[in-house]
Amino acid sequence: xxxxxxxxxxxxxxxxxxxxxxxxxxxxxxxxxxxxxxxxxxxxxxxxxxxxxxxxxxx
Amino acid sequence: xxxxxxxxxxxxxxxxxxxxxxxxxxxxxxxxxxxxxxxxxxxxxxxxxxxxxxxxxxxxxxxxxxxxxxxxxxxxxxxxxxxxxxxxxxxxxxxxxxxxxxxxxxxxxxxxxxxxxxxxxxxxxxxxxxxxxxxxxxxxxxxxxxxxxxxxxxxxxxxxxxxxxxxxxxxxxxxxxxxxxxxxxx
Numbered sequence: 439x440x441x442x443x444x445x446x447x448x449x450x451x452x453x454x455x456x457x458x459x460x461x462x463x464x465x466x467x468x469x470x471x472x473x474x475x476x477x478x479x480x481x482x483x484x485x486x487x488x489x490x491x492x493x494x495x496x497x
Numbered sequence: 498x499x500x501x502x503x504x505x506x507x508x509x510x511x512x513x514x515x516x517x518x519x520x521x522x523x524x525x526x527x528x529x530x531x532x533x534x535x536x537x538x539x540x541x542x543x544x545x546x547x548x549x550x551x552x553x554x555x556x557x558x559x560x561x562x563x564x565x566x567x568x569x570x571x572x573x574x575x576x577x578x579x580x581x582x583x584x585x586x587x588x589x590x591x592x593x594x595x596x597x598x599x600x601x602x603x604x605x606x607x608x609x610x611x612x613x614x615x616x617x618x619x620x621x622x623x624x625x626x627x628x629x630x631x632x633x634x635x636x637x638x639x640x641x642x643x644x645x646x647x648x649x650x651x652x653x654x655x656x657x658x659x660x661x662x663x664x665x666x667x668x669x670x671x672x673x674x675x676x677x678x679x680x681x682x683x
Contacts, residue, residue: 460674463590
């Protein structure tokens with residue numbers, strides 16, 4: 439959560455963006471948002487996986 | 498008398514920006530806030546976040562409320578907490594950005610000090626606003642989601658709109674930080 443955006447920032451500031459810190463900060467913020475989106479997707483998928491089990495149990 | 502555009506105390510303002518970005522978008526957890534004058538870089542490690550903690554705490558109240566009788570909803574109900582974490586990450590990113598520009602060897606102009614203080618305050622206040630919105634929305638929406646399943650999409654939409662307030666603060670902070678200029682001091 440906190441380590442991945444920081445890692446992305448430090449890894450990308452010299453390798454991908456040639457020292458331009460703004461783009462590296464944007465990449466770090468994008469990875470933080472990506473983690474949140476992945477969490478939402480995982481929560482929804484887990485919920486869908488439970489529903490067929492519940493319907494089977496009720497039958 | 499010529500004004501000094503590169504005083505020795507100018508980095509203090511940069512430190513203030515780092516403090517503001519981290520302390521305002523985050524919140525203290527142990528209650529010992531200290532005085533605002535102590536804007537040194539090391540304070541970031543001891544201060545936990547203001548807006549993000551309000552968001553986490555407030556939505557945590559709701560999650561604890563529904564978790565007792567609808568435990569299967571807990572994973573989806575944790576989304577406001579994740580959003581609050583992102584708000585703190587915005588403050589962290591700006592703090593790292595500003596701290597990367599501070600150095601005792603190169604000259605540091607008063608202009609850069611004020612620009613970086615402003616960018617820290619921008620992301621901090623944006624994070625405070627976003628955390629406050631995410632907290633209140635998270636609390637009430639999670640409680641309503643326990644009673645009506647269709648509210649999930651609504652909750653996520655409102656949380657996203659609250660989250661972008663912190664994102665706008667981050668964008669403004671980044672734009673301001675690109676204007677930092679020390680050339681007149683070296």
